Amino acid sequence: RKVAICQICLSSTIYHLPVALLSSLDPLATELGSSFQFCVVSIILKKSIQTPQQQTMTRLAQCIRRSYSTLRPNNLLNGSERELKPRVLARFYCRSPQLGQKEEYSIYQYPLATEPPEITRTQAADVAENVEEKDPSFKIPKGAEDRSDTTGLSTFEIDQIREQQKKLLATNLSPSIVPGHSEPAGLPANVRRSELMTPQTHLTQLDNGIRVVSQELSSSGLSSTLGVISNVGSRYEIHPRQRGATNVLQLLSFGTPTPSYPNPSSFLMDLGGAAHICDTAREQSIHCIDLLRPHVDEAFPLLQQVLLEPQWVDDDVEGAKRALGFQAEGAPPEALLGEAFQLAAFGHDQQLGQPHMFLEDNPELTASVVREFWQNRFIDNPDEIVVSGAGIDHEQLIRLTEEHFGHLQQKANNANSAQANPSTYHGGQLVLDRESPDKLVRVGLGFKIGGWHSGDLVATCVLQTLLGGGSSFSAGGPGKGMYSRLYREILNRHSWAESAEAFAAFYSEVGLFGLSGSTTPNRTKDMISVFANQLKKLADEPVTDEELDRAKNMLRGNVLTQLESRLVLFEDMGRQILTYGQREQVPQTCEKINAVTAADIQGVAKRAITSSRPTVAIVGGGLFPAQIPSHDEICRCFS
Numbered sequence: 001r002k003v004a005i006c007q008i009c010l011s012s013t014i015y016h017l018p019v020a021l022l023s024s025l026d027p028l029a030t031e032l033g034s035s036f037q038f039c040v041v042s043i044i045l046k047k048s049i050q051t052p053q054q055q056t057m058t059r060l061a062q063c064i065r066r067s068y069s070t071l072r073p074n075n076l077l078n079g080s081e082r083e084l085k086p087r088v089l090a091r092f093y094c095r096s097p098q099l100g101q102k103e104e105y106s107i108y109q110y111p112l113a114t115e116p117p118e119i120t121r122t123q124a125a126d127v128a129e130n131v132e133e134k135d136p137s138f139k140i141p142k143g144a145e146d147r148s149d150t151t152g153l154s155t156f157e158i159d160q161i162r163e164q165q166k167k168l169l170a171t172n173l174s175p176s177i178v179p180g181h182s183e184p185a186g187l188p189a190n191v192r193r194s195e196l197m198t199p200q201t202h203l204t205q206l207d208n209g210i211r212v213v214s215q216e217l218s219s220s221g222l223s224s225t226l227g228v229i230s231n232v233g234s235r236y237e238i239h240p241r242q243r244g245a246t247n248v249l250q251l252l253s254f255g256t257p258t259p260s261y262p263n264p265s266s267f268l269m270d271l272g273g274a275a276h277i278c279d280t281a282r283e284q285s286i287h288c289i290d291l292l293r294p295h296v297d298e299a300f301p302l303l304q305q306v307l308l309e310p311q312w313v314d315d316d317v318e319g320a321k322r323a324l325g326f327q328a329e330g331a332p333p334e335a336l337l338g339e340a341f342q343l344a345a346f347g348h349d350q351q352l353g354q355p356h357m358f359l360e361d362n363p364e365l366t367a368s369v370v371r372e373f374w375q376n377r378f379i380d381n382p383d384e385i386v387v388s389g390a391g392i393d394h395e396q397l398i399r400l401t402e403e404h405f406g407h408l409q410q411k412a413n414n415a416n417s418a419q420a421n422p423s424t425y426h427g428g429q430l431v432l433d434r435e436s437p438d439k440l441v442r443v444g445l446g447f448k449i450g451g452w453h454s455g456d457l458v459a460t461c462v463l464q465t466l467l468g469g470g471s472s473f474s475a476g477g478p479g480k481g482m483y484s485r486l487y488r489e490i491l492n493r494h495s496w497a498e499s500a501e502a503f504a505a506f507y508s509e510v511g512l513f514g515l516s517g518s519t520t521p522n523r524t525k526d527m528i529s530v531f532a533n534q535l536k537k538l539a540d541e542p543v544t545d546e547e548l549d550r551a552k553n554m555l556r557g558n559v560l561t562q563l564e565s566r567l568v569l570f571e572d573m574g575r576q577i578l579t580y581g582q583r584e585q586v587p588q589t590c591e592k593i594n595a596v597t598a599a600d601i602q603g604v605a606k607r608a609i610t611s612s613r614p615t616v617a618i619v620g621g622g623l624f625p626a627q628i629p630s631h632d633e634i635c636r637c638f639s
Contacts, residue, residue: 226389227288229574235351241364258305304404324358344430352423388574427613435621446514466551469501538605
């Protein structure tokens with residue numbers, strides 16, 4: 001009987017029961033008699049429910065107790081000895097069907113059952129009795145091989161229809177991109193694999209201060225990516241009238257006419273589908289085009305006019321502000337959390353605390369204000385401009401830069417020009433009452449770390465990879481960070497945690513590092529408490545060798561994989577030259593990653609916690625004051 005009971009309970013609860021629990025059921029057998037099996041199943045299920053996560057088993061136990069009142073014991077007993085029939089019990093109670101309903105047996109559902117399943121197999125040839133064989137004498141008539149219809153059109157009629165379609169679908173593509181028999185101009189030499197050289201990054205500074213950086217790629221073939229990276233960002237919007245200028249510039253670039261190009265986007269499309277990208281951030285901006293290599297000389301004048309000869313009018317700026325307002329209304333909660341975190345960390349009176357997103361309308365922002373901001377930060381500031389190119393000859397890029405940007409001259413700073421004033425980290429707490437469509441609350445907890453020039457930069461990146469994280473749902477398997485610490489210790493342990501991930505933001509003088517996630521409003525305190533425990537654990541205990549090796553391997557793999565992209569390579573070269581004045585080669589970066597130790601990781605966490613106050617940002621609706629811990633309470637967690 002004990003063996004039978006074990007089979008029932010193990011297949012029902014999917015938990016291994018202790019031997020002591022089974023041995024304690026012997027007195028019940030004598031006392032309850034024929035009702036033995038029902039009480040045993042109910043008691044074992046009840047005793048196996050140890051945690052709130054097993055609510056399903058609670059409902060199952062309730063179902064068993066309700067069923068006992070209407071079910072006769074003899075239905076589940078066999079003969080006078082009333083022996084247990086485990087398979088019947090398992091079928092009856094495990095899947096909770098309606099009483100008396102018969103269900104099909106599956107070995108995958110009841111692996112401990114004694115009766116084998118009935119499996120039948122059928123060959124395709126056994127059922128293909130009436131398939132008609134193809135007549136070997138049938139042949140397609142000559143001249144009709146390419147017909148796509150059965151209307152009986154003649155070959156002459158089909159050719160006429162095709163000619164009409166060609167006229168209707170005619171395009172205005174440049175003759176230079178029509179496929180031909182000759183090799184297109186500008187292609188790199190086609191050499192054997194054994195003769196290929198390791199790509200080198202070339203850097204040249206022009207007389208006016210502009211720096212030109214490029215790297216030829218034998219694998220890029222016909223494509224090139226080139227553009228300009230500059231120190232133009234929202235932190236330089238020091239005057240209230242300039243707030244939002246960076247976001248407006250992102251929409252106006254390549255979207256408004258220039259003296260020679262009424263529609264820049266259409267011009268690039270006529271070159272064979274060239275793409276343009278404009279991206280702005282708090283410190284730097286990117287303007288680039290990705291196009292076929294033979295059209296670089298033809299497209300570079302467009303880049304010059306977009307950057308140096310914009311024709312913005314007030315209607316363009318007002319239209320951009322309306323578009324930004326619509327974007328702000330539908331802004332994702334994670335973006336709002338980032339804005340709130342910056343404001344809580346630095347305060348609104350510092351450059352890094354200024355909002356980057358266009359969250360409020362600025363009536364003072366006009367076309368003249370945008371032109372003034374762009375003139376001071378870009379046109380009159382060539383020392384902070386880098387022209388970058390991936391998949392292009394360096395001498396060609398120097399020639400084009402001198403021709404179109406060589407006339408720019410650095411001008412003395414005036415009262416209207418914006419300079420980077422160092423921001424001081426304060427730490428604090430900010431709650432943004434804005435309900436999200438999913439009714440969840442976003443929470444962020446972090447500290448100050450070093451910026452781009454800090455010696456902890458690489459160790460911080462390894463730490464971020466080690467923590468990893470993501471959402472509670474993932475459709476993938478290995479390789480998606482499911483073994484990162486936040487997945488194992490937060491998402492897989494707490495059912496109320498919808499997402500949890502590590503973040504890092506680096507700036508010239510300072511950086512931010514912390515954890516962010518989402519949960520229901522009533523679990524806001526629990527989420528902050530779990531985040532605090534994870535950060536304290538990093539400072540108190542060194543990470544394991546397994547975690548560290550996995551994080552370093554993943555970070556190296558991400559770096560190498562990303563640099564396979566021509567766009568990423570273009571951006572990496574430009575940003576490194578603009579930030580450090582030189583580009584670090586990939587082998588050196590990998591060596592720095594390999595050199596990170598567990599002590600380095602622990603030191604980053606310990607310095608962050610002990611040298612600054614925590615910053616807390618909360619974004620969500622339906623929050624009560626009792627659900628939000630005070631900043632002093634959070635500070636005491638790290639004291």
